[in-house]
Amino acid sequence: MLLSEIIIERIKKEGPLSFRDFMEMALYYPELGYYNSxxxxxxxxxxxxxxxxxxxxxxxxxxxxxxxxxxxxxxxxxxxxxxxxxxxxxxxxxxxxxxxxxxxxxxxxxxxxxxxxxxxxxxxxxxxxxxxxxxxxxxxxxxxxxxxxxxELIDNFSVHQVIMEEQLKEVFVDYKEGFIEILKPVKKELTDYLTALNVQLPEGFRTExxxxxxxxxxxxxxxxxxxxxxxxxxxxxxxxxxxxxxxxxxxxxxxxxxxxxxxxxxxxxxxxxxxxxxxxxxxxxxxxxxxxxxxxxxxxxxxxxxxxxxxxxxxxxxxxxxxxxxxxxxxxxxxxxxxxxxxxxxxxxxxxxxxxxxxxxxxxxxxxxxx
Missing domain, CATH: 3.40.50.12710 (Rossmann fold)
Structure with missing residues (x-):
């Protein structure tokens, strides 16, 4: 089975994946992920x-x-x-x-x-x-x-992606005849990260x-x-x-x-x-x-x-x-x-x-x- 098919099956079973979990599978899934192939x-x-x-x-x-x-x-x-x-x-x-x-x-x-x-x-x-x-x-x-x-290690760590709308949202990956992105409210640990670094994102800003x-x-x-x-x-x-x-x-x-x-x-x-x-x-x-x-x-x-x-x-x-x-x-x-x-x-x-x-x-x- 292709890795893309495994990811699609997981989405159908569990619902949309956070981008972080999608990236983790794409890079590190046993034998099929990029770095384990x-x-x-x-x-x-x-x-x-x-x-x-x-x-x-x-x-x-x-x-x-x-x-x-x-x-x-x-x-x-x-x-x-x-x-x-x-x-x-x-x-x-x-x-x-x-x-x-x-x-x-x-x-x-x-x-x-x-x-x-x-x-x-x-x-x-x-x-x-x-x-x-x-x-x-x-x-x-x-x-x-x-x-x-x-x-060149940390650049390959799996990251959460966020977008600032009226409030901070996290990017999730869904599948509808192709991979699509949807937004959900973020967990506190993601807002805490930006707060600790004194970062305030303007509306429309996307980052990792x-x-x-x-x-x-x-x-x-x-x-x-x-x-x-x-x-x-x-x-x-x-x-x-x-x-x-x-x-x-x-x-x-x-x-x-x-x-x-x-x-x-x-x-x-x-x-x-x-x-x-x-x-x-x-x-x-x-x-x-x-x-x-x-x-x-x-x-x-x-x-x-x-x-x-x-x-x-x-x-x-x-x-x-x-x-x-x-x-x-x-x-x-x-x-x-x-x-x-x-x-x-x-x-x-x-x-x-x-x-x-x-x-x-x-x-x-x-x-x-x-x-």
Whole structure:
């Protein structure tokens, strides 16, 4: 049975689904949901690229920042916990850099991947052969002193969609010879979310509310004993997300490297994403015990850690033909200009003295902007 047919049967049996429940089924239904299927998702044969797919330099720069964090934690045994590691490329490149450039940290390192998708675990295990252990939840990992890392994770959390009419309404999905949207009064937890962020939506404004991100940051703060949280994703602060030009929301779908805004087609075959609210991640992080170190565009983060010098050194040590140089230039453009300006890096910490972090030194955003 097709996933769309399973969803239709559930609607006929239970009534309209919240958009959040529809998105959850489309992305995570066992074996048929997008992220639990065996189809290629990342890279040229998939639906989208991540920064780690473009160049190993991305992982090397994160490794540099992690090395500094390890030093701030007095060079003690260190755990990296990565949520949703994709194909495992980022993990591979971080470990490869540390093995070649900091043997002491590498020896004292335990890399933990939280991955629920069986198909993605199998892909990761093909080229991750040492230092790595897999877990279903962060609660399964004891004594986390180190760094919790996510790259393009939260944008795939299932979200509630709301529209402001005379009062706030939630979007539900029904089926009448095709999927249709209907509106129902919202639950209190959705209005509480906006109230906590001091957000007042104008009439006609449609947006997403990511309650799972709130639960996720709480889970992290309770599990991290001492160390840092690095969150890399595309999104904005509240002031940008609730600006009038975002009045239709931020939901996008990716299918074979083409974008669309229709989640009711290619069900189980296309990615569904939304921009994350970094103000919300920082706000609830502070509520649950995480101090905000700062936020920066991904391009500024990579430049501050020396990505240009690193790539130039790599090219000098490995002479290549003109075509390869041009290819590397195109990668640099995508990583630093295209993706680098859309993605942001938020760093939070717990139980660590307030040392300046190299990856944040080019930041133009004050912490006040996060609130």
């Amino acid at each position: 065996t189809q290629n998702k990342i890279g040229a044969d998939g639906d989208f690229y991540t920064s780690a797919n473009l160049t190993a330099a991305f992982g090397a720069m994160i490794a540099r920042q992690i090395k500094e964090m390890w030093q701030n934690l007095e060079k003690k045994p260190f755990k990296i916990v990565e949520y949703g590691a994709g194909t495992g490329l980022l993990c591979h490149d971080i470990l490869d850099y540390l093995k070649k450039n900091n043997s002491l940290l590498y020896e004292n390192l335990n890399y933990c991947i939280i991955e629920k998708s069986a198909s993605m675990r199998e892909i990761q295990k093909k080229h991750l052969h040492e230092k790595v252990n897999w877990y279903n939840t962060i609660q399964d990992i004891p004594e986390i002193n180190g760094c919790i890392l996510s790259n 509310i990511n309650l799972e991100a709130q639960s996720w940051i709480k889970e992290i703060s309770q599990s991290l004993q001492k160390g840092y949280v690095i969150t890399i994703d595309y999104g904005s602060l509240s002031a940008e997300l609730y600006n009038n030009r975002r009045s239709c929301g931020t939901l996008l779908c990716y299918y074979k490297h083409h974008k669309n805004d229709n989640p009711y087609q290619f069900i189980g075959q296309q990615d569904i994403t939304t921009h994350i609210n970094f103000s919300a991640i920082a706000h609830w992080g502070s509520q649950f015990g995480l101090d905000c170190c700062g936020i920066v565009d991904q391009a500024q983060f990579l430049l501050a850690l020396g990505i240009k010098e690193y790539q130039n050194l790599t090219l000098n040590n490995n002479p290549t033909d003109l075509a390869s140089v041009l290819q590397e230039s195109l990668i640099n453009y995508r990583l630093l200009i295209d993706m680098g300006m859309k993605f942001k890096v938020l760093i939070q910490q717990k139980g660590v003295p307030e040392y300046p972090l190299s990856g944040l030194k080019l930041s133009n955003s004050s912490r006040a902007l996060l609130n």
